[in-house]
Amino acid sequence: MAGGDRALSPAGTVRRGAAGGAEARDRHVRLGLGLAASLLLAGLLGGAFLVLLLTSDAVPDPLAVLADPYLRAVTGFTLLQAGLSALLSVAGGVPLGLALHRTRFAGRALVLRLLLLPQVLPVLVGALGIVAVWGFNGLVSDALAALGLARINVYGLAGILLAHAFFNLPLVARMVVGALDGVPAERWKLAGQLGLGRLATFRIVEAPALRAVLPGAFGLVFMLCATSFTLVLVLGGGPAASTLQVAIYKALSLDFAAGNAVALCLVQVSLTALVLLALSRLPGREAGGFTLGAAPRRYDRPSRLASAADTAVLFLGLLFVGAPFAAILLGGLGSDLGPLLANPAVHRATLTSLVVGLCAASLAVLLSLALLAAGRERPGSAFEIGPSLVLVVPPVVVGAGWFLVLRQVTDVYAAAPYVVVATNAAMSVPFVTRIVGPALAAAHAGQDRLARSLGLFGLARWRLVDWPAARRPLTLAFAFAFALSLGDLGAIALFGSPDFQTLPFLLYQRLGSYRSTDGEGLALLLGVVCLALMLLAERGAAPSVRRPLA
Amino acid sequence: MSGEAIRFEGATRRLDGFEAVFDLSVAAGTWLGIIGPSGAGKSTLLDMAAGFSDLDAGRVAMFGADMAGIAPADRPLAMVFQENNLFPGLDAFRNAALGLTPRLRLSAAERAEVADMLERVGLADKAGRRPHELSGGERGRVALARAFLSRRPILALDEPFAALGPALRAEMLALLADLRVSGSGEGTPRTILMVTHHPEDAVAHADRIAFVENGRVALEGPAHTLLSQRNDARLDRYLGPGRGET
Numbered sequence: 001m002a003g004g005d006r007a008l009s010p011a012g013t014v015r016r017g018a019a020g021g022a023e024a025r026d027r028h029v030r031l032g033l034g035l036a037a038s039l040l041l042a043g044l045l046g047g048a049f050l051v052l053l054l055t056s057d058a059v060p061d062p063l064a065v066l067a068d069p070y071l072r073a074v075t076g077f078t079l080l081q082a083g084l085s086a087l088l089s090v091a092g093g094v095p096l097g098l099a100l101h102r103t104r105f106a107g108r109a110l111v112l113r114l115l116l117l118p119q120v121l122p123v124l125v126g127a128l129g130i131v132a133v134w135g136f137n138g139l140v141s142d143a144l145a146a147l148g149l150a151r152i153n154v155y156g157l158a159g160i161l162l163a164h165a166f167f168n169l170p171l172v173a174r175m176v177v178g179a180l181d182g183v184p185a186e187r188w189k190l191a192g193q194l195g196l197g198r199l200a201t202f203r204i205v206e207a208p209a210l211r212a213v214l215p216g217a218f219g220l221v222f223m224l225c226a227t228s229f230t231l232v233l234v235l236g237g238g239p240a241a242s243t244l245q246v247a248i249y250k251a252l253s254l255d256f257a258a259g260n261a262v263a264l265c266l267v268q269v270s271l272t273a274l275v276l277l278a279l280s281r282l283p284g285r286e287a288g289g290f291t292l293g294a295a296p297r298r299y300d301r302p303s304r305l306a307s308a309a310d311t312a313v314l315f316l317g318l319l320f321v322g323a324p325f326a327a328i329l330l331g332g333l334g335s336d337l338g339p340l341l342a343n344p345a346v347h348r349a350t351l352t353s354l355v356v357g358l359c360a361a362s363l364a365v366l367l368s369l370a371l372l373a374a375g376r377e378r379p380g381s382a383f384e385i386g387p388s389l390v391l392v393v394p395p396v397v398v399g400a401g402w403f404l405v406l407r408q409v410t411d412v413y414a415a416a417p418y419v420v421v422a423t424n425a426a427m428s429v430p431f432v433t434r435i436v437g438p439a440l441a442a443a444h445a446g447q448d449r450l451a452r453s454l455g456l457f458g459l460a461r462w463r464l465v466d467w468p469a470a471r472r473p474l475t476l477a478f479a480f481a482f483a484l485s486l487g488d489l490g491a492i493a494l495f496g497s498p499d500f501q502t503l504p505f506l507l508y509q510r511l512g513s514y515r516s517t518d519g520e521g522l523a524l525l526l527g528v529v530c531l532a533l534m535l536l537a538e539r540g541a542a543p544s545v546r547r548p549l550a
Numbered sequence: 551m552s553g554e555a556i557r558f559e560g561a562t563r564r565l566d567g568f569e570a571v572f573d574l575s576v577a578a579g580t581w582l583g584i585i586g587p588s589g590a591g592k593s594t595l596l597d598m599a600a601g602f603s604d605l606d607a608g609r610v611a612m613f614g615a616d617m618a619g620i621a622p623a624d625r626p627l628a629m630v631f632q633e634n635n636l637f638p639g640l641d642a643f644r645n646a647a648l649g650l651t652p653r654l655r656l657s658a659a660e661r662a663e664v665a666d667m668l669e670r671v672g673l674a675d676k677a678g679r680r681p682h683e684l685s686g687g688e689r690g691r692v693a694l695a696r697a698f699l700s701r702r703p704i705l706a707l708d709e710p711f712a713a714l715g716p717a718l719r720a721e722m723l724a725l726l727a728d729l730r731v732s733g734s735g736e737g738t739p740r741t742i743l744m745v746t747h748h749p750e751d752a753v754a755h756a757d758r759i760a761f762v763e764n765g766r767v768a769l770e771g772p773a774h775t776l777l778s779q780r781n782d783a784r785l786d787r788y789l790g791p792g793r794g795e796t
Contacts, residue, residue, distance in 0.1 A: 186634035189602050194700075195623030196652045203654075208639045299602065299622050 026457035027377055034374020034383045037367045041386060041429065044422050045393045048401030049265065068263070070239075071247075075267055078243040081157060081236075082226035085164035089221045090214065092169040096317035097176025098206065099310040102302065111318060112177065113535065115170035118321065120480060120534040122487025123167070123230040124504050125523040128511075129324025130154065130163045130235070132331055139323070159235035164228065168221040170321050179213040180206060185296040192299020198306045219279035226275055227268075227394040230489045230504075234511075244268040245396045249493055258404055265397045272392045280388070325527075332524020340521040349506040350525070353486050356421055356502060361481035363425035365474065368432035372440055387433040390426055395490030398423045403494045416495035420502075423491035428481035435477040436470050443469035479537030483530040553578045553613065555704055555741035556627075558767075560608030561598050563591075570594050570765030571608070576758075578613070578703070581730065581742040583752025583773060586762035587788055592745040595762060596706045599743065600629045612704065627704040628697040632712050635693035636681040642692045643668065643677040649699030667695045670732075671725060687718045691725065698729050698740075705730075707744040719748070723755050749777055749789065761785060 066072075100111065118126060133139050134154045141151035154162065183205060191201050229245040236242055242250075244264055251261040302310070340346060368387065375383035402419050406412045447465050451457075456464060489504040496505040503526045510518040555578040562571045570591040576582050584592050597603035598610055601622035610617045612626050628649070636645045647656055647664045656664065668677050671691040681689055690710060697705055707726075711719045730739045746752055752759050752773055759776045761769040763784050769776060777789065 184634040186631040187637065189600070189622070189629065189631070190635070190637070190648075192602075193600065193622040193625075193627075193629060194648045194652050196648075200652050200654060204637045204639060208637075297602075301621055301623065 022457040030373040030377050033370035037370035038386050041426055044426050045398055048405040051405050074242050074244055074247045078226055081160050082222045085161050085225040086218050086222040088161055088165045089168035089172050090218050093172025094176055095313045097173040099313040101177050101180040103310050115174050117531055118167045118170050120483040120530050122504055122526050122530055124489055124507055125328060125527045127163055127231055127234045128523045129328040130166055132327035133323045134162050155235055156241045160232055163231045163235055164225045166324060172217050175213050175217045179209045183209050188296050188298045198302055201300055223275050223279055227272055229396050245394055248396050248400050252400055261400050265400055268397055269392055276392055328523055328527050331520035335517045335521035337521050340518055349501045349503045353502040357482045357485040359421045360424035360485035361478050364428035364432050364481040365478055368429050372433060372437055376444055387430045390430050395423050395427050399491045399494040413497045416500045420491045420495055424485035424488050428484050432477040432481055436473045439469045439473045440466055476537045479533050483533050486530050557611045561605055561610050562607035563594055563603050564606050572767055574767045578741055579739045580758055581756045583756030583759045584745045584762060585749050585752055590762045591765040592762050593708050596708050600627055600706055601625050626702050627706055628700040628702040629706040630693045630697050630710045632709040636689055638681050641678050641680055642673055645692050646695040646699060649696035667699050671695045686713055690722055704741045709745050723751055727755055
């Protein structure tokens, strides 16, 4: 008997049974949950803006917007820095990823974990690390000065590119390692047995794997950098080095120019939508670099020169990524940590951050699961595309929209916790679906027919089919969403107040009031919390590798 | 047949609580069929021979030489897998040519040799096709062409035709039997170690059969008599009812 919607009656005849109803009910529940999640996301992301466009007199004239030289300059700089940042990240990430895959050494797994850390390090904390290493008074400048060379000015395009490379080069490297891990083990065996040299192995085995992932990696980094806010706020910010998001923030927080903010938001959303559309047509976008498979063994015999080159690339790459972490650690330990940790404002901000993070991560996971469940019923529908559309509307734009709407009807700051939690949750949805989606899809592909034939639906199916497959990725996704929320400055930047402060907001304030020692201590605290969270989650999410003998 | 092609002496591999220890000797020119249940260690046996699995103890020798520390590329053994035998970015000609040289730059004589081998496996008109443009059987022919072009005296075949239907499998085995003799040049047939889940294939083509169970070579003997032994419970379990009729 093939389907779960039929059962043999005692007399042996086939009758339509309870399983058919359960399957239909299950489908309706999935679609209902997906619809509710979609409406919630759409309302949060677009609702405020729609209301604003319909009711406000601040709606800009499109032609005037396009003709505005400031806006064109800001848009141009947004694209320029995103393009250069993506190029730099790919140019550095590919050799690093190749070297990591080619080289086996003690601590390799630890290095791969280190490369995950910039993805969850609060951006503001990372920016401080970059300044400590590359800034005018940083380690590199000190070394250059000792050699009689000019110090580096990290503020402006150069600093933004360096910081974006710090955050995204490791992501590209992990995507490269992931792509090479996906090459069937037989091909590495053949390459070894046929005695393929370094160039032939690259051409025949490695390059095809890279070709499948690099366009998507470039697009992803471009997207992340085009919507980058905190780094540009801290390291750029001047008229010559300002992106759309920073311009939106400044239009609202400094100039109180709602009309300009709306115009900038429209340009930002149009731009990111175009980038996302282009990105969706590139191969390799599925690879997120979050999880890595079991690394297959390679049998190449590189020359000494090739091995030395790989070692040099590894050393430089790890130095580039590791130095800001070391600077954060040393700076934090050198700060007055005791009084800082006893400060009631820090306690309040920490508690607020944890509560906001917990709520945002929980909401993000629930929304993502609802969208994934519905997407399974309607492949290729808005349920599947929706999570990516979230990236079209960056947190600053969402915050700006709600800020402009809420101030017309209520006390903006009273609604702040809800807006911040909801915005942070929404921003995590693309990442949560990217981490959890493949596991659920694999479980569906492998066990859907079995589950349906056994009449497993609803919670029973979740418990026996989905949960075992999604448990580990969900742990990682929850921690990732938690860490993203803990480190976010985008939503809180507009809604923060003396009564509602998160750790990044407090850190930004302390830095703004030139209390840099406090800043270093807070950066260490925030960084340690996020990194510990991710390391624990990544360890818990790592698949237990058992390779039976064949 | 003269001399010993390969010898496993207490060749041991431990992984995840499972231990495989192999003692086996294969004379040069022998076609050895390797059968046994899934997870018994058949592929591990081939991996040890090819140098893809490090030994925890014991040794593997080929033509009298200890293979310890010898890289896969330097062993006198070519391997063909069940799948992923071809590089997807290269056409059939270049995939086969890798058996001659890893440089992908061929002399006129080498090109002629590759073309000749492709003709012998019936793919002369498909030399320019990429793997995805070939059928499963054609991909298997390219892999065999490469293995024979490599001139390595031992061929290790890890269920190479398992995904093919009965007729195509029989065709490929016949081709292998033909190439084994005609493709060897000097007249000495290649030594073949062939893992298979089809005991009837082993009986039809192999000289000897090794039955692997639980990480050991449990039985080894002439192909035409081994499977008809009626006094071994392990073979009974593996072959099931009606064994010996293959």
